[in-house]
């Protein structure tokens with residue numbers, strides 16, 4: 001079996017790709033038949049065509065012995081040669097036609113965008129802080145498909161849902177950018193999030209989907225319920241560290257369900273390792289975070305060289321990453337044979353034979369890398385979603401009251417919510433959808449890469465371009481959402497609900513954790529609101545005004561001095577900035593429920 005995770009050469013172009021290029025990108029009819037019609041036609045072949053030429057020379061015998069003149073040989077060729085000549089002509093014409101089309105396509109303009117400078121292009125225009133907001137502003141001037149270039153690297157930002165959905169669903173748009181820092185230096189290319197579109201990625205995706213699809217992910221619900229209840233206990237005891245507690249509960253659940261390793265504290269080895277590894281990787285995944293992604297040759301600069309802090313950072317991240325991916329996988333194998341074994345994604349896959357075309361070694365390698373990025377892909381995004389939900393609850397107390405009223409009516413005050421209640425809580429579901437729209441956890445999604453030249457809306461998108469969907473701009477599109485700046489769960493109720501935000505991405509690379517994470521969000525926020533009130537108050541109970549604000553870039557303080565103090569790294573995830581949120585139990589009965597809830601399970 002060919003494994004193409006180290007090379008992009010094995011990219012399986014679909015056989016129809018060329019046809020699509022010719023026809024889909026053309027608004028004119030194919031010119032090939034016209035071209036043929038203009039050529040002088042060959043005389044029809046008839047039996048007389050095969051008779052020898054009339055002999056006009058008296059030197060008949062010698063003429064016949066001579067080698068025929070080339071012109072005569074062409075004119076009087078056999079039908080087999082005529083057919084071959086026709087095939088060659090058609091092939092040549094097709095090639096000429098394709099070259100002409102390609103030339104015409106390359107003569108097309110790139111999508112509009114800010115004018116750059118020679119050589120550095122738009123380097124100084126690139127917004128490192130909350131890039132989705134300036135991009136959305138620019139798109140008002142340049143349109144839904146916008147082009148930005150940095151040192152020759154083409155970046156296309158798409159701000160329309162329909163365009164992103166149409167383009168990014170295609171195989172040619174399903175690759176990931178080649179990022180030197182996170183891929184080559186940190187060695188994370190084989191992970192499911194970063195792997196190039198190819199056989200290795202397809203296998204990882206297939207295996208992961210077997211556990212995370214709508215029906216299989218039901219097996220994780222009991223543990224998600226149990227962890228939500230542990231979280232309530234934690235919030236009762238230490239209400240101020242609510243974001244840390246939510247992050248831990250989600251990370252614990254993902255590690256346990258992925259590897260079957262029991263996690264007992266935030267200091268457990270794999271929680272710490274996963275968190276630390278992911279802290280570095282999540283930023284390196286954003287194209288443009290590191291200069292070495294623009295100038296790959298910089299990776300050969302020695303670590304001691306001034307400004308080469310990225311090399312030291314990469315070395316540390318690589319070692320941590322290997323420890324996490326290999327260590328957790330080995331621990332999962334040990335956990336499978338332990339007395340206290342749990343159902344897990346890795347355990348379930350390892351207990352199967354694996355596909356015939358793979359050796360056992362290849363099968364295990366694929367599972368290891370499929371599992372290795374789930375903590376990273378799932379924890380921050382889900383934590384950010386829940387944090388935004390809580391923020392909207394303190395910003396809009398009327399909505400909070402309405403959610404609680406619905407919970408009281410359906411669940412009552414004598415028990416905690418379960419997954420069976422979900423279908424009966426439409427207002428809560430609408431509020432979750434609206435909070436995801438209000439601020440998406442990954443406002444610029446995860447970058448895709450185009451593997452073939454394309455022409456879209458009369459613009460040329462070059463092969464290798466990085467494609468960034470501006471999900472934030474899509475969510476704030478006035479044509480799609482009435483008063484998009486308003487928080488209004490009602491837009492998701494009624495006979496014609498609004499479009500759900502594309503927070504889970506697009507096409508073949510769309511999020512694999514959609515069912516798992518929406519279940520986690522539901523059980524966490526329903527449990528919290530059924531027993532706690534959230535208020536915009538400081539720790540002394542004084543009301544405070546909150547201006548919603550979200551993170552959009554990280555300074556290098558996160559990177560323990562490996563990078564230059566002026567370096568700012570754009571982050572993949574955007575979280576609400578810390579906001580005052582006083583969490584108090586709704587009643588004595590609620591306190592009893594929280595305490596009982598954890599011991600019941």
Ligand code: HEM
Pocket residue numbers: 192193194205254373374377378379381382385441442445446447448503504505506507508509510511512513514516517518
């Ligand atoms: C609210 C929570 C989440 C959000 C908003 C979210 C969002 C996203 C987005 C935007 C992408 C990129 C899609 C694209 O390239 O177009 C993605 C990819 C991915 N997500 Fe999530 N995600 C969430 C939770 C999770 C969870 C809980 C898991 C796993 C347990 C997960 C696993 C993945 C994986 C494996 C990928 C990579 C898919 C690929 O490249 O083939 N996600 N997610």
